[in-house]
Amino acid sequence: MxxxxxxxxxxxxxxxxxxxxxxxxxxxxxxxxxxxxxxxxxxxxxxxxxxxxxxxxxxxxxxxxxxxxxxxxxxxxxxxxxxxGRRPLRVDVIASRGAATGLMRGFHRAHPETELDVVMLFDIETAVAAIRSGAIDASFRAVSVPGRPLPEDVESVRVLDEPLQLLTGPAHALAGARSVTVAQLAGHRIWMPGIVPGTEWAAYYDDLVAEFGLTIEATGPNFGSDALLDTIADTPALATFMGGQTRLVWPSGHGLRRIPVTSPTPVYPHSLLWHRDSPHPALSSLRAHLADSATAGHGAADTWTPGWALPR
The missing domain is CATH 1.10.10.10 (Winged helix-like DNA-binding domain superfamily/Winged helix DNA-binding domain)
Incomplete structure (x- = not known):
């Protein structure tokens, strides 16, 4: 033909x-x-x-x-x-300051000879379609979301469990705590204006709410992390969740607190996705690097992930 x-x-x-x-x-x-x-x-x-x-x-x-x-x-x-092999290894991450970006920085330090092209796609459907078309070589995502199994030609492996932390302003009721249990968060308003229905991170937080009876509000426009930090710093009634490996910088006057969550610790399960027939020669190096070094927090005891998350 x-x-x-x-x-x-x-x-x-x-x-x-x-x-x-x-x-x-x-x-x-x-x-x-x-x-x-x-x-x-x-x-x-x-x-x-x-x-x-x-x-x-x-x-x-x-x-x-x-x-x-x-x-x-x-x-x-x-x-x-x-x-x-003539083009850079093209990898999708969810956010520029997130844990996946940190993993890619570590890979770049270990393999400076490998050219990288880091992109940010919106959701898992977009990422999977880009993997299948060859537009990207790999993606970091939470899989598999209920009702949306991966296609047979897309492979995945769980590479990092990222613990959630509570972020509060200095006047919040929990601001002085060295750690908080999930049970202690019941009744507190957790504001996360970036959750989009239908995405894998929305599925994650929906299950977290259902499991522990938390109150997560996604109301209002998402003006980005700087605006979120300003609001949390100035509003004693609000807190937010953030990944323990998310890199954020804020003005010293904000007085924000990053507080570990325990009993159990909710962890966000990051997986690497790629096409089983991907020809890029650097992809095997990335997978080997993640298998060797990107396991911080992986498989820790007393943690929680949704039942649909890809097994360890």
């Missing part, structure tokens, strides 16, 4: 018009028509019906589209198997 005809079919299906697909592929509309006709002859079915609105997929075209996309992805990975 001619891969160019398959790519052309996908382009027309996505664009909905032969003319727009031709512009995207930088060929003539006549060339697009000929490629589609050749593919239809090969398959023995009609793939499109021309209408006033453009080109609509037939039932056979709809059935073929999923397989056509996979064919193009396989072709891209085949090309990448001999070319990927």
């Amino acid at each position: 001619d891969l160019e005809t398959v790519r052309t079919f996908v382009a027309v299906a996505d664009a909905g018009r032969f003319q727009e697909a031709a512009a995207e592929l930088a060929v003539t509309q006549q060339a697009v028509s000929k490629r589609i006709a050749a593919l239809e002859r090969t398959l023995g079915v009609r793939l499109f019906t021309r209408t006033a609105r453009g080109a609509e997929l037939t039932i056979d075209g709809q059935a073929f589209l999923t397989h056509a996309r996979e064919l193009t992805r396989v072709a891209e990975r085949a090309v990448g198997s001999v070319r990927s």
Whole structure:
């Protein structure tokens, strides 16, 4: 099967018009028509019906589209198997100041010869799609969220359990505590304006609330970590959760307190995701580095993670 005809079919299906697909592929509309006709002859079915609105997929075209996309992805990975070493290792992290970024900094110090391209995608669906398409080589995520198992061609391994800490201002009722138990947090307002429904971190905190009867508020716009720290510092009734390895700097006058949470300690389970056929030569080095050195807090006793989290 001619891969160019398959790519052309996908382009027309996505664009909905032969003319727009031709512009995207930088060929003539006549060339697009000929490629589609050749593919239809090969398959023995009609793939499109021309209408006033453009080109609509037939039932056979709809059935073929999923397989056509996979064919193009396989072709891209085949090309990448001999070319990927020419570009940096591209890794997705959730936030620039989070634990995953710290793990990547450690890898860079251990392997300065490896070029890195660190990106920040929004949620696990976006990250998995980017892994499968070859847009990125790996991602740090919490998996697997209920109802959203990983595709068979995406592999994962849990690399770090990050303990949560309570962050309060100086006038908060718990500000003087050296540690707090989860039970002591019941009745306190924990403000986290960055939780987006449907994301893996929303699933994590939903389960935390359900398990221990906590009150987490995600109201209000998310103006970033600086605005969050300002509000926590000035509002005695509010506290927030943060990862124990999250790097934050605030003005000395804020008087903020980072307080360990115990009995049990909620930990956020970071996993590394990658495509099982990923050709990038540096990916194996990253995985080996994480297996050797990125285990701080991993498997500690008296900790809590959601039941859906990837096993250790």
